[in-house]
Amino acid sequence: MEDETADSRNKARLAILELANMMSVPMSLNAVVRLNVPDAIWQGGANTPLSATQILSRVLPSGGGDPENLQRILRMLTSYGVFAEHLDSECPERRFSLTDIGKTLVTDADGLSCAPYVLQHHQDALMRVWPLMHEAVLDPTSEPFVKVNGEAAYSYYGKKPEMNGLMQKAMSGVSVPFMRAILNSYDGFKGVKRLVDVGGSVGECLRMILQKHPHVEEGINFDLPEVVAKAPTIPGVSHVGGDMFKSIPSGDGIFMKWVLVTWTDDECKLIMENCYKALPVGGKLIACEPVLPKDSDDSHRTRALLEGDIFVMTIYRTKGKHRTEEEFKQLGLSAGFPHFRAFCFDDFYSVLEFQK
DSSP: OOOTTSHHHHHHHHHHHHHHTTTHHHHHHHHHHHTTHHHHHHTTTTOOOEEHHHHHHHHOTTOOOOHHHHHHHHHHHHTTTSEEEEEETTEEEEEEEEOHHHHTTSOOTTSOOSHHHHHHHTSHHHHTTGGGTTHHHHOTTSOHHHHHHSSOHHHHHHTOHHHHHHHHHHHHHHHHHHHHHHHHHOOTTTTOSEEEEETOTTSHHHHHHHHHOTTOOEEEEEEOHHHHTTOOOOTTEEEEEOOTTTOOOOOSEEEEESOGGGSOHHHHHHHHHHHHHHSOTTOEEEEEEEEEOSSOOSSHHHHHHHHHHHHIIIIIOTTOOOEEHHHHHHHHHHHTOOEEEEEOSSSSEEEEEEEO
């Protein structure tokens, strides 16, 4: 055994203690979101450094709360770059403002933020699953979520309106900024007149695409019947219910976002084959998906993508997964698409273009 006093052993022990206590990070995020701390600090863009006592006076105007415990949470999240800490001799209390990371939790003018994404991940039905993550290794035929909750995640959400509503808010909070980014950078919608959004939920992405690209004359929002039944009226968009594993409405362009990641290779191939059948020669499938780097490293991007991969494995599909660019290319070829291009406008999502 190595000398326990060696610097390398000290660092190793410290690293494993950090990893073992890592649950403190997402749970602290969950706590500050539930307490509405980011909005309390932001206050219309002021982002004034506030003490824990001052923050509590805003989130609990009737009084109460423990400022010392809130400060402990804020300090820990400061070490992960969510808050900035302010110390000076004139103020006896530590004060905190939002960093760029913290600002992602602030509710914007459209009522969106990444805060619902945090809450969605930490609901009781999901938290109960994590101790059984090893079951995905022992028995990949059934998701840990199913073993704990008795049914697949999406069907479980569908029976619980609050969970389903939170999921939709979470997806909008993450998706809308990404859609703004690709709409400002990606020109692949040129020439598309009839665009089908597979798994389009309530049609928010189509609404944004049609606003940016008025040459798209018709949008088809395609999702499960019970999903599109609740979709609002959007000019130029028709809501169509169905099953992507059976058939997909025809169009000269098909769009999907964060769909392939939750399915196995064989299921992805079937979805993409149905897309191929629904497209004319020259038509394209535009898929926005997380794309893994070929090599593993300790960058924030790689960690976020690999953490998302484990989330999919544990909650949604044991053999659903994040894939590399080459793996997506091979899936496209197996479904009949001879042409493939990839574009990266965002550190998490990539735009994958499959042309018939």
